Amino acid sequence: MDPSETAIEKGREVVRIEGRAVAELEGKIGESFARAVDLVHACRGRVIVTGVGKSGIIARKIVATMNSTGTPSVFLHPTDAVHGDLGIVRGGDVVICISKSGSTAELSILLPMFRRIGVPVISLVGNLSSPLANESTVVLDVSVREEACPLDLAPTSSTTAALALGDALAIALLDRRQFTREDFALYHPGGTLGKRLLLMIDELMTRGEHVPCVTGDVPLRDAIVEMTSKRLGCTCVLGRDGKLEGLITDGDLRRLLQKTVDVASVKASDAMTRNPKTVKEGTLAYVVLQEMESYNITQMIVVDAANVPVGVAHLHDLVKAGLGGDEAG
Numbered sequence: 554m555d556p557s558e559t560a561i562e563k564g565r566e567v568v569r570i571e572g573r574a575v576a577e578l579e580g581k582i583g584e585s586f587a588r589a590v591d592l593v594h595a596c597r598g599r600v601i602v603t604g605v606g607k608s609g610i611i612a613r614k615i616v617a618t619m620n621s622t623g624t625p626s627v628f629l630h631p632t633d634a635v636h637g638d639l640g641i642v643r644g645g646d647v648v649i650c651i652s653k654s655g656s657t658a659e660l661s662i663l664l665p666m667f668r669r670i671g672v673p674v675i676s677l678v679g680n681l682s683s684p685l686a687n688e689s690t691v692v693l694d695v696s697v698r699e700e701a702c703p704l705d706l707a708p709t710s711s712t713t714a715a716l717a718l719g720d721a722l723a724i725a726l727l728d729r730r731q732f733t734r735e736d737f738a739l740y741h742p743g744g745t746l747g748k749r750l751l752l753m754i755d756e757l758m759t760r761g762e763h764v765p766c767v768t769g770d771v772p773l774r775d776a777i778v779e780m781t782s783k784r785l786g787c788t789c790v791l792g793r794d795g796k797l798e799g800l801i802t803d804g805d806l807r808r809l810l811q812k813t814v815d816v817a818s819v820k821a822s823d824a825m826t827r828n829p830k831t832v833k834e835g836t837l838a839y840v841v842l843q844e845m846e847s848y849n850i851t852q853m854i855v856v857d858a859a860n861v862p863v864g865v866a867h868l869h870d871l872v873k874a875g876l877g878g879d880e881a882g
Contacts, residue, residue, distance in 0.1 A: 655683020799825030
């Protein structure tokens with residue numbers, strides 16, 4: 554067989570084997586799984602997740618998923634634990650141990666220590682008659698028919714199954730806590746989703762003396778000077794009470810010059826667009842971006858409750874802040 558065809562077939566075989574291992578997990582999720590969710594949900598401390606080798610790598614990923622979905626978790630390396638790091642475990646914590654064999658030497662040393670501290674142990678284990686399974690408060694079965702490794706040595710299907718069950722546990726906890734998109738954003742402030750759900754327009758808009766403003770009765774040339782000096786491509790037009798009456802943009806000027814080149818007698822109020830689109834201060838920046846894109850405009854005036862301009866949002870600033878693109882964070 555051609556080497557390329559061999560590689561393709563081998564890759565497909567691995568996916569089939571691991572896919573079957575994950576699919577078979579569904580039938581193993583029952584009362585023990587529900588008890589594990591109850592234990593972690595009732596935990597007033599942290600979830601301590603531990604495992605050796607490849608299981609340790611899976612443990613770290615489960616910790617990351619739990620932390621990002623509202624379950625405070627920490628990875629404990631078993632070797633470090635028996636040399637002092639066991640001190641991070643406190644009463645009120647819950648321990649999750651991951652092991653294919655259930656006979657890992659380092660975990661066997663730790664189990665009596667966990668009992669002495671008084672923390673419940675949830676095991677994700679591939680051997681239900683192993684020492685780890687026998688000593689655990691709750692046992693979750695992650696056994697697999699075979700590893701995808703043709704030598705049946707390298708952890709492949711078994712680690713995939715443990716990872717999937719860890720995700721299932723994290724998401725079941727998320728659902729139990731009624732964890733929201735806003736909660737998720739709180740833990741991901743640097744991501745796009747976090748910015749969309751947390752960043753207010755007040756934090757991105759141009760404000761104060763940098764907001765271009767003129768009254769409606771000033772000559773248009775004064776409005777142009779204001780627009781040029783403030784470099785936002787627009788100016789607010791205010792009534793004598795300071796409230797917004799209109800907006801002049803570069804586009805308004807171009808359209809005016811198509812009608813007449815004699816602007817000496819034109820006032821700002823003659824060139825402005827009346828009742829322009831505005832947003833209230835305190836609006837989410839991403840909502841403002843959506844509004845600007847829907848109306849195909851590059852500036853949006855931010856007003857207070859009395860319709861007095863307090864800032865100008867510019868499309869470029871919102872895009873630069875990372876509010877566009879995918880939602881992943």
